[in-house]
Amino acid sequence: MSAASHRISRLEPYLDRSEPAPTLLKMLVGVQLAGFREDAGYAQDQAAREVGFSPAKLSRIESGKSRRPPSESDVTALLRLYGTDPYESSVLLRLLRRAGEPGWWQRYDKRLMPEWFERLVGLQEAAATIRTFEIQYVPGLLQTPAYTRAVVERGLPNASAGEVERRVELRTRRAQLLLRADAPQLWAVLDESVLLRVLGSRAVMRDQLTHLIEMAERPNVTVQIVPLGVTNASAPAIPVTYLRFGGLDLPDVVYLEQMRSATFLEDRDETEDYRIALDRLADEALQPRESLELLRTTRDQRYPA
Numbered sequence: 001m002s003a004a005s006h007r008i009s010r011l012e013p014y015l016d017r018s019e020p021a022p023t024l025l026k027m028l029v030g031v032q033l034a035g036f037r038e039d040a041g042y043a044q045d046q047a048a049r050e051v052g053f054s055p056a057k058l059s060r061i062e063s064g065k066s067r068r069p070p071s072e073s074d075v076t077a078l079l080r081l082y083g084t085d086p087y088e089s090s091v092l093l094r095l096l097r098r099a100g101e102p103g104w105w106q107r108y109d110k111r112l113m114p115e116w117f118e119r120l121v122g123l124q125e126a127a128a129t130i131r132t133f134e135i136q137y138v139p140g141l142l143q144t145p146a147y148t149r150a151v152v153e154r155g156l157p158n159a160s161a162g163e164v165e166r167r168v169e170l171r172t173r174r175a176q177l178l179l180r181a182d183a184p185q186l187w188a189v190l191d192e193s194v195l196l197r198v199l200g201s202r203a204v205m206r207d208q209l210t211h212l213i214e215m216a217e218r219p220n221v222t223v224q225i226v227p228l229g230v231t232n233a234s235a236p237a238i239p240v241t242y243l244r245f246g247g248l249d250l251p252d253v254v255y256l257e258q259m260r261s262a263t264f265l266e267d268r269d270e271t272e273d274y275r276i277a278l279d280r281l282a283d284e285a286l287q288p289r290e291s292l293e294l295l296r297t298t299r300d301q302r303y304p305a
Helices: 003-009 012-016 022-040 044-051 055-063 072-082 086-099 115-126 145-155 161-179 202-216 268-284 288-302
Strands: 129-134 185-191 221-226 240-244 253-257 262-265
Touching: 022 044, 022 055, 022 072, 022 086, 022 115, 044 055, 044 072, 055 072, 072 086, 115 161, 115 240, 115 253, 115 262, 129 268, 145 161, 145 202, 185 268, 202 221, 202 288, 221 268, 221 288, 240 268, 253 268, 262 268
Parallel strands: 129 185, 185 221
Antiparallel strands: 129 240, 240 253, 253 262
């Protein structure tokens, strides 16, 4: 088996996933096409010219960032140009067809799911590891519905009751990701102030901290707390989510959220800076066992039953 065939054979399990992962599959299709192009000795602009694409179009296909997957005719034209063998072509085209199946999150209203947020959810569904740092709220994947409701009502005071409930439903559905048989590893670092800031009510906070404790005891979830007494922590000024995809030749992605937009970083120099910052922050935070003790103590002393 050729190196390319071995590489693409690792993708076959994604054909049988019960839940489609269109964001991941678009990226995988793009990465494989870029690899085939390079193996065939074509520069990107040269390959685009040969099949009648603009360089920008081929760049979008190879990056997998378009909202929709490329057409089968476009991918077939590239595979023919690169002389890809029938087995490799068949696997890639089957992946492409699965990439066209909607993920559960794509059924939500675009008001709730703008394009940048849709991409984040798709990347989280595809990730092998999710690292996150939060300075104001409990990370979304670890929130209880009541806590989420309080966050939404605080952030969107003019939202209707119906919209609030749809947002709560969406975040609750996202959190099921951590309960899957193939769940990603989640490593969450929180500032201690998150535990002290009352959202909703003290009863809501008690339930939220109980949920955090229960989730932190799962084998795929690690929670660390940065104590208030740590004054020189290497904490970023904004929340950070760092995603890795586990041996699939895909770049790491850093997600930085603003109020009504977001930035995705994929350049290795930029993502490496954030990886180092998160590593340092984890070193400065309480270790997982100590963090669990702080969670229990804070719950029982600050939010007694």
